[in-house]
Amino acid sequence: MDNNFASSIDSKHRHPRSLALRSLVLLLGFGCAASLLLGSCAHPRILPLTGWLPKSSLSVSISRTTSHWKAPDDTHVWNLTLVNPWNPLPEDHSISLKQVESGQAVDQRCAEALQAMMDDCRAADLSPLICSSYRTQETQQSLYDAQVNDFLSQGYSREEAESMAATIVALPGTSEHQLGLAVDIVDQNYQILESSQEDTPVQRWLMEHCWEYGFILRYPEEKSDLTGIIYEPWHYRYVGVEAAKVITQAGICLEEYVGATAKAVPDSFS
Template identity: 60%
Template sequence: MQRHPVETRRNRSLQRFAGIFLFTALVLLLAYALTGFPQEKNIWFVSETEQKTYSDPEIFRLDTNAAQHKTESASGKESAGSEAQWQLLLVNAQCPMPQDYEIALTELANGQAVDCRIESDLEAMLNACRAAGFSPLVCSSYRDEAYQRALYEKKVEEFAAKGLSAGEAETAAAQIVAYPGTSEHQTGLAVDIVDLNYQLLDEAQEDTPVQQWLLENSWRYGFILRYPDAHSGCTGITYEPWHYRYVGLDAAKLIYEQGLCLEEYLAQLP
């Protein structure tokens, strides 16, 4: 018995619809399996360039899922009532990075990365700065040694191109870009923060609304301006009104109130 043509067409339509439905369901399931399941983030991210320019104020917001990476690093133990060892880690030309130093990094929303233990205070500071009406931007943060070496060698080449001897170029470069192994950026505890509306790393950065706010308030969140103008003889680094270092709440308060640099603060500790 032959089927009615209309009924046959209806059956074919139903089959086609069921096929499309099943295909769509399979595609959705596959997409979810590939992207929807929790994945371990790559926490070893290195910033690309030192003075990369950003325009979107949202991209420097911190990753709120970063807390899952909070771990105790082998580099320091928490001690109640005083700053933990890791918070007061001194890295400068005389004190290079410890050989076995381990860092658990957390990635910021713009691809920068910091030691995961400073993430919540950094986030609180940036949020408070924004709430005050300003636009802070973390433009540089954790660097591994290879990246620091590339920055340093680039600076040496710049001075050599100006006619300085190899030795002179190295000395001059080290005043501006720390020698590999001696940069605080390798600790994951330092961040360069600029004003979104003025992103140059020069002394005029000091006059921006963001820096004015940070100079006055960063200590409340455990950060200090690491290389103040008046202390460049002590730190060995020229004035950087953008480089902030996490030292913990108590130390930051004292350093701010007493007008010290980190080297001086550590020297007066018992």
């Protein structure tokens, strides 16, 4: 890890602007990284600064019409709640959890759809595994604090430790997992949370069919500048079938669908 940070510092001197952008995306990303501590799937603790955006793209079998899609009549509905680095979890957010398989729990309103998706994926002779689901504020905070303490113990200043920790564990209050509508699903035969997860049979099936159950691949690689999160071919978010179909067919992200891109995109990305 030290070598990674050392190369990070070296790279900063060589390419300060490029690295700044990458670092910002990294800083805002890693919504799922706490899975390393919570579940059975593993996330690289530090992503390499080169090649962090894979070239392959989301593949879906349904047709895409990127220029024509109908915006939702009402974005203030529970299934379209936007949580990202610029839109923290609503203060009045409450949740009714329902246990699903593997000791995981989600908002009860999407539990049935999630289970149906998992069952049908298995019916296709595949082996999906939910490795992270709902997280409390306390859980997210403890994960973040543990990571900060880890860096402090290595001799970093608090400012450095907090900054670096945020690149690994999402800041409490900005993780979509706290909504209860997001799950990380991996292939049991390949449980590493990295871009190559997209090549597993489970992800290929999920990317093609998840919208049928109301889920979207929340962080496509080509939308990182809008979502603030790096490409995560394992993080699925429930938005309802109607929204999921439009989002998938149009090749847009949730920020675009709910019209929050102008608010969501900071100056450094524009």
